[in-house]
Amino acid sequence: STTRTAGWRTRRGLPTSPPGCGAPARTRAQLAALPGHAALAAALDTAWRGGVSYAHVREANGRLFALRHDVGAAVPALVVRERDGAERVLVDPATRPPADGPARRPVAIHNFSPSPDGRLVAVHTAPGGSEVGAIRFLDVDAGTWRPDVLAPVWGEFAASWVDSATVLYTRMSDRPGADSLVGGSARLHRLGSAGDAAPVLLAAAGPQTVPVEPREFVQAVESPLSPWTLAWVGGARADARFLVAADEAVRAARAPWREVATYADGAGSAALRGDALFVVTTRAAPNGELRRVDVRHGVVADAPVVLPAGAMVLQDVVATADGIYVRALDDGVHRLLYLPDGRLPARPVALEPATLRDLRPSADGRRVTLAVVTWTHDARYVAVEAGVARPLGPTSASSPAGAAVEVLRDEATSADGTRVPLTILARRGAARDGERPTVLDGYGSYGLVTTPFHFPPVLVWVARGGVFAHCGVRGGGERGRAWHEGGRSANKPNAQADLVACAERLVALGLTTPARLAVTGTSAGGLLAPPAALRRPDLFRVAIPRVAVLNPTRLAAAPNGANQFAEMGDPRTAEGYRALAAQDAYQLLASAPASPDWLVTVGLEDGRVAPWMSAKFAARALARFGDRRLVVVRADPEAGHGVGSTRAQLVAEFADIFAFALSRFGDPAFAPAAAR
Secondary structure, eight states, X not given: OEEEETTEEEESSOOOOOTTSSHHHHHHHHHHTSTTHHHHHHHHHHXXXXXXXXXXXXXETTEEEEEEEOTTOSSOEEEEEOTTSOEEEEEOTTTOOOTTSOTTSOEEEEEEEEOTTSSEEEEEEEETTOSEEEEEEEETTXXXXXXXXXXXXXXXXXXXXXXXXXXXXXXXXXXXXXXXXXXXXXXXXXTTXXXXXXXXXXXXXXXXXXXXXXXXXXXXXXXXXXXXEEEEEEOSSSOBEEEEEEXXXXXXXXXXXXXXXXXXXXXXXXXXXXXXXXXXXOSSOTTOEEEEEETTTOOGGGOOEEEOOOSSEEEEEEEETTEEEEEEEETTEEEEEEEETTOSSOEEOOOOSBEEEEEEEOTTSSOEEEEEEOSSSOOEEEEEETTEEEEEEEEOOOOGGGGGEEEEEEEEEOTTSOEEEEEEEEXXXXXXXXXXXXXXXXXXXXXXXXXXXXXXHHHHHHHTTOEEEEEOOBTBSTTOHHHHHTTXXXXXXXXXXXXXXXXXXXXXXXXXXXXXXXXXXXXXGGGTHHHHHHHOTTTOXXXXXXXXXXXXXXXXXXXXXXXXXHHHOOTTSHHHHHHHHTTOHHHHHTTOSOOOEEEEEEETTOSSSOHHHHHHHHHHHHHHHTTTSOEEEEEETTOOSSTTOOHHHHHHHHHHHHHHHHHHTTOGGGOOGGGO
């Protein structure tokens, strides 16, 4: 059966249909038919064509490797910049997909890693929005592929070079019918040998003596600064276990791993330098402290403190030949601290307050490279050596829409009195007349922090008179480990209350009203935004869950579900199920007294969050509120979780999102035909 609501035609249920027809095509056609949609999409496309952008710059033997997104290109290409500054394309996935890849589907590069001598580069690609693909090896000078193919590999895990002919990599499980993100293994591959025969170094029921659970991810990483190899064991959680083994044992594929950091240590980042492992740990300090572990016999719990805890939140550590670098969070932006030879005093590196991303040591370990990003300026890369930063070369063009944007820092007061950070992007000089169309975003999981990022759709939205705000709810890491725990699992209602408080603050500041306010959450943000919208439907006109976890009580039945238990809750236990029920938007729909309008986005190739969660949620929302609220599903058959999406896909998605919101806010330029 069908209903009509304010000019929109919706369909009860979610019929399956071939790509390009049926429900996905119908929804997108309806959105595209809104009068202002075409101009909005054109503005988004123009903003993304401001110039060339670079990401993931890596340095090896004087060469710089990077992903370069050219104007008009669908996805970034892999390029190399020689010592003389000459730059050339190595892999253009739009025109040169790997020979055994399906050429009819778009291919994206998810990661790459150059060999220490810069002559080879290991490239991970995956087709059609999927993040599951293969690692292949390109000869940089000849431009030809080696015959080695390592698969299946998830795009999160890059190869780590042991020497110019050997890599460590993480292989996914390929058991028929099984969750491919369960049962992975760290392996050693020598170029020229069969990938399927690569020796297993670390896995559940593997040859090592340190136990690994099937749901844990494993990754082994080589360091040019140490005779030891580091292994990371963890998953979708704020902390990890760290193991070490001697290089010679790893090369012989008989590594006797030793655990130096457990989950109880709250270790989130570690780096090897000689016989020392430098670890950022929250074991005794919620804001983190840096400890130095003697890997020959020490463990984190007994290791001396190198950098004590302070007001800043310590996040990551990188080792170089001249010392240790620590990335710290300071009131919503990053700072970089340098410890010469790994010792105090720590010296701040002279960089503007910004997001510092892509922190990597060069292949020889001499220096660290990183990108500096703000809300209005895209990445510019610098190299830091002996605590001094200098331009590295690749600099991304920024969207001209950013010139009109002003960034404001504020706070909201949550229901229990907690002060919650709120970042607001608004057009310079815009009146606080309560009429600004506003999108409020939140995430609040895994201890992750949303620091400034340059994203053209947000800048266009703001330049056209809208407001974009991000609420740093508990569950994230904005204020350290205690902040994360305050919104994790059973404490997620605190985060939902934080998001509500941020919405109320936006109204109190005179920026918007509930009739012109949309709330959105992406991925694990589905544990946050949709429940908050259902608890306070009077506060939000629109809710937009993107590729969201909307039915977490069913994690045990979902791909990548077991990996989420530590962060969200284990549905196999009574305590865990109760925690998940308070986060489950699908379950909350059954008792919700009212509802906003919904635009539910989903990528049908999503391997991180099961698309059926969105389908279930939309079907129940339509059954409960479809007679008085609009429920629209936007499905992209060729998209996944958003990683690897083409520029055209992103333009289309955000044009649909913003057009939907404006239509529900009553903007006459976006009114459906039957409502005009």
